[in-house]
Amino acid sequence: MIITIPTKYFLRTVLLILLVIGNCYFARAQAALKTNSAFVVAEVKPNTKGLSTQGIIQQFFKTYKTEGSANAIGYLFSTNKYFTDTAQIAELKRKMQVLSQSVGEYLGNELISQKNAGKSLYYFSYLVKFDEQPVRFTFMFYKPKNDWVIYHFKFDADLDAELEQAGKIK
Numbered sequence: 001m002i003i004t005i006p007t008k009y010f011l012r013t014v015l016l017i018l019l020v021i022g023n024c025y026f027a028r029a030q031a032a033l034k035t036n037s038a039f040v041v042a043e044v045k046p047n048t049k050g051l052s053t054q055g056i057i058q059q060f061f062k063t064y065k066t067e068g069s070a071n072a073i074g075y076l077f078s079t080n081k082y083f084t085d086t087a088q089i090a091e092l093k094r095k096m097q098v099l100s101q102s103v104g105e106y107l108g109n110e111l112i113s114q115k116n117a118g119k120s121l122y123y124f125s126y127l128v129k130f131d132e133q134p135v136r137f138t139f140m141f142y143k144p145k146n147d148w149v150i151y152h153f154k155f156d157a158d159l160d161a162e163l164e165q166a167g168k169i170k
Contacts, residue, residue, distance in 0.1 A: 053122050053141045053148050060139075061109055069096040073153075076139075080149035092153075099155065104131025112136065120144070121151070127159065134159055 051059070056079060064072035070093040077083045100106070112125040120143040128135045136159050140152035 051148065053124065053139075056141070056148060056150070057124060057126070057139055065106055069093065069100050072096075076150050076153060079147075080151070083150070096155070099135065100130075103133050103135060103157075106130055109137070122148075128155075133157065 107129040110127045115123045124139045142151035
């Protein structure tokens with residue numbers, strides 16, 4: 001028996017899998033290494049001092065909706081002075097742009113889960129709604145002293161497979 005998959009969905013699935021694999025290698029805080037890149041992470045570093053984790057996430061999604069994914073990523077990573085690898089941030093922006101083009105218009109977001117490890121490390125998982133399919137964005141924040149900074153960020157489209165697996169009889 002041969003199963004045929006519509007080309008439209010097959011190509012989108014392959015693209016999203018490649019984005020997820022590439023994204024898995026990205027967002028980790030690194031030692032402060034200055035690079036000689038002309039790429040600017042954010043034109044004006046926003047004042048994020050005193051913002052809560054939820055405040056940063058709300059500003060991220062507001063920026064995503066009004067100014068696009070590249071500016072939202074720039075804003076998010078501007079919260080952490082140790083993210084200095086502008087080549088990796090530029091690559092994440094590119095992948096996010098490709099994702100945006102393949103899943104349609106951004107429609108909103110919903111909190112899936114929130115976890116913490118002590119008082120200084122928080123994890124948030126969001127269902128991000130697009131015209132054609134949902135995508136998960138995960139944010140991890142760290143509070144080394146007084147202010148929250150992004151520590152880890154990724155996105156993937158594995159929600160349906162995970163939900164289906166969780167629903168199976170064991």
